[in-house]
Amino acid sequence: xxxxxxxxxxxxxxxxxxxxxxxxxxxxxxxxxxxxxxxxxxxxxxxxxxxxxxxxxxxxxxxxxxxxxxxxxxxxxxxxxxxxxxxxxxxxxxxxxxxxxxxxxxxxxxxxxxxxxxxxxxxxxxxxxxxxxxxxxxxxxxxxxxxxxxxxxxxxxxxxxxxxxxxxxxxxxxxxxxxxxxxxxxxxxxxxxxxxxxxxxxxxxxxxxxxxxxxxxxxxxxxxxxxxxxxxxxxxxxxxxxxxxxxxxxxxxxxxxxxxxxxxxxxxxxxxxxxxxxxxxxxxxxxxxxxxxxxxxx
Amino acid sequence: xxxxxxxxxxxxxxxxxxxxxxxxxxxxxxxxxxxxxxxxxxxxxxxxxxxxxxxxxxxxxxxxxxxxxxxxxxxxxxxxxxxxxxxxxxxxxxxxxxxxxxxxxxxxxxxxxxxxxxxxxxxxxxxxxxxxxxxxxxxxxxxxxxxxxxxxxxxxxxxxxxxxxxxxxxxxxxxxxxxxxxxxxxxxxxxxxxxxxxxxxxxxxxxxxxxxxxxxxxxxxxxxxxxxxxxxxxxxxxxxxxxxxxxxxxxxxxxxxxxxxxxxxxxxxxxxxxxxxxxxxxxxxxxxxxxxxxxxxxxxxxxxxxxxxxxxxxxxxxxxxxxxxx
Numbered sequence: 001x002x003x004x005x006x007x008x009x010x011x012x013x014x015x016x017x018x019x020x021x022x023x024x025x026x027x028x029x030x031x032x033x034x035x036x037x038x039x040x041x042x043x044x045x046x047x048x049x050x051x052x053x054x055x056x057x058x059x060x061x062x063x064x065x066x067x068x069x070x071x072x073x074x075x076x077x078x079x080x081x082x083x084x085x086x087x088x089x090x091x092x093x094x095x096x097x098x099x100x101x102x103x104x105x106x107x108x109x110x111x112x113x114x115x116x117x118x119x120x121x122x123x124x125x126x127x128x129x130x131x132x133x134x135x136x137x138x139x140x141x142x143x144x145x146x147x148x149x150x151x152x153x154x155x156x157x158x159x160x161x162x163x164x165x166x167x168x169x170x171x172x173x174x175x176x177x178x179x180x181x182x183x184x185x186x187x188x189x190x191x192x193x194x195x196x197x198x199x200x201x202x203x204x205x206x207x208x209x210x211x212x213x214x215x216x217x218x219x220x221x222x223x224x225x226x227x228x229x230x231x232x233x234x235x236x237x238x239x240x241x242x243x244x245x246x247x248x249x250x251x252x253x254x255x256x257x258x259x260x261x262x263x264x265x266x267x268x269x270x271x272x273x274x275x276x277x278x279x280x281x282x283x284x285x286x287x288x289x290x291x292x293x294x295x296x297x298x
Numbered sequence: 299x300x301x302x303x304x305x306x307x308x309x310x311x312x313x314x315x316x317x318x319x320x321x322x323x324x325x326x327x328x329x330x331x332x333x334x335x336x337x338x339x340x341x342x343x344x345x346x347x348x349x350x351x352x353x354x355x356x357x358x359x360x361x362x363x364x365x366x367x368x369x370x371x372x373x374x375x376x377x378x379x380x381x382x383x384x385x386x387x388x389x390x391x392x393x394x395x396x397x398x399x400x401x402x403x404x405x406x407x408x409x410x411x412x413x414x415x416x417x418x419x420x421x422x423x424x425x426x427x428x429x430x431x432x433x434x435x436x437x438x439x440x441x442x443x444x445x446x447x448x449x450x451x452x453x454x455x456x457x458x459x460x461x462x463x464x465x466x467x468x469x470x471x472x473x474x475x476x477x478x479x480x481x482x483x484x485x486x487x488x489x490x491x492x493x494x495x496x497x498x499x500x501x502x503x504x505x506x507x508x509x510x511x512x513x514x515x516x517x518x519x520x521x522x523x524x525x526x527x528x529x530x531x532x533x534x535x536x537x538x539x540x541x542x543x544x545x546x547x548x549x550x551x552x553x554x555x556x557x558x559x560x561x562x563x564x565x566x567x568x569x570x571x572x573x574x575x576x577x578x579x580x581x582x583x584x585x586x587x588x589x590x591x592x593x594x595x596x597x598x599x600x601x602x603x604x605x606x607x608x609x610x611x612x613x614x615x616x617x618x619x620x621x622x623x624x
Contacts, residue, residue: 021485022450023452045390117388120386122352123350123380126372297352
């Protein structure tokens with residue numbers, strides 16, 4: 001039996017049966033919420049597919065915590081008044097872990113532009129604000145998972161598993177992750193190449209992390225560093241994080257004074273809620289800018 | 299409200315100095331398969347982007363599905379389906395997940411989604427592959443999935459921007475068999491751009507675009523007829539004598555090409571019977587061919603589509619730079 005080559009045309013076209021055509025109702029708030037939800041859901045799916053990312057984005061925070069924290073502990077003994085250096089750094093690491101993940105989440109916008117998917121979203125009959133909001137919430141959620149992992153290792157650095165503390169820490173992490181994602185999305189609106197985006201993020205995020213006081217107490221700093229520290233937005237996430245964690249530690253008064261000084265504005269100690277407020281407001285402002293950027297039409 | 303599926307009036311788009319679209323007018327009635335033909339950089343993609351509300355016109359108006367592309371942007375978006383030149387699928391999601399995402403973004407009534415999803419996937423013969431990650435799809439399958447996605451929300455107008463670009467000839471012809479089936483089976487207007495002349499033949503009407511302007515708009519047959527001459531090739535006992543006879547009796551200038559006596563004549567079908575009756579030479583076979591759309595493009599723009607592409611490359615490069623700067 002001979003087999004003849006089949007033509008390129010499909011061999012058994014589907015029958016011309018008709019399913020009732022659908023219609024797309026004019027969106028309204030419900031439509032916008034569905035858009036927010038689906039963009040958020042996509043972030044989660046993609047994160048769950050990318051297990052390597054879960055691991056790699058924790059490498060750097062854990063290096064800081066365990067290698068730096070352990071390595072410097074002998075020369076830091078005097079200053080920490082008996083508190084393990086790892087315990088002191090831990091709140092900074094709680095922030096760092098979510099920062100990196102949030103940053104990577106926002107980076108997917110740059111990918112989406114390069115691989116075209118961004119267009120599919122941009123032509124949908126929904127507001128751009130819904131897309132940007134979904135993205136930021138997605139970034140915050142994904143980063144939240146990473147945050148949970150770091151919370152889970154509290155015992156290794158002598159921090160008790162106090163439910164109130166863990167909740168407060170997690171809330172701060174979500175807030176920080178949301179703001180960092182908004183920052184990343186804002187940057188991604190302008191930067192069209194992955195390399196440039198990554199370079200920009202490194203340039204912004206590492207100094208922010210170092211200056212924030214994640215690795216050192218923020219009292220008694222030279223003026224220039226003190227000024228930079230107060231300008232650094234991350235200061236207002238790291239400090240309340242440390243206050244929350246240290247409130248649940250039993251340490252001597254000298255250590256508490258030395259390690260957990262309040263952030264001051266011209267001598268006035270800024271309350272923790274206001275600090276969190278600063279992070280929230282900055283996040284919302286950047287979200288607003290990101291939305292404006294993505295809403296522009298040529 | 300406009301009656302036509304697409305209505306364009308004096309549409310202009312300038313990017314700085316460059317006039318990508320220089321004032322075009324046309325209408326596409328409902329249900330038509332309408333082709334936009336022209337070399338790269340002629341302004342086809344810019345026109346499609348304006349019709350899809352992605353680019354704001356510098357001047358002029360356009361209505362799609364009866365809605366103004368500027369003032370009723372979301373209404374336009376709800377009623378169109380889009381397939382871009384470059385893929386816009388999420389490769390890390392399955393085919394089905396890509397469609398579900400689309401259904402949500404377009405706010406489709408949830409109860410319609412499963413049936414529509416199955417219908418469009420079956421139509422494009424991807425139903426069996428719905429669980430596969432898009433990254434594992436071939437180029438042709440991706441294109442079919444994009445067409446399926448473009449159809450999911452039952453748009454009134456489906457825009458296909460170079461639907462077969464970058465595909466091998468087999469896949470191209472397969473994609474076309476799907477497009478032509480859509481035309482006959484679905485109640486939809488299809489607007490597509492292409493720079494493949496042979497593909498434009500399938501369209502009911504085509505507009506030829508060159509340097510931002512529409513230089514011709516009609517059915518492929520009418521356009522070809524407007525070029526005039528059909529090409530006739532005959533195989534005879536005595537070529538020499540035939541050429542002389544053609545000159546003397548019909549005033550035609552014939553040559554030998556591809557070992558056949560070849561000449562051009564208007565309305566070839568009507569000429570052939572006269573040829574047999576009056577030539578006085580034995581004819582073994584006749585081959586009559588209509589002018590191709592390549593000839594049409596040539597006659598309207600004075601250059602072949604390849605030449606036109608070469609000359610517009612610089613302009614294209616400039617536009618690409620501006621596009622990236624957004």
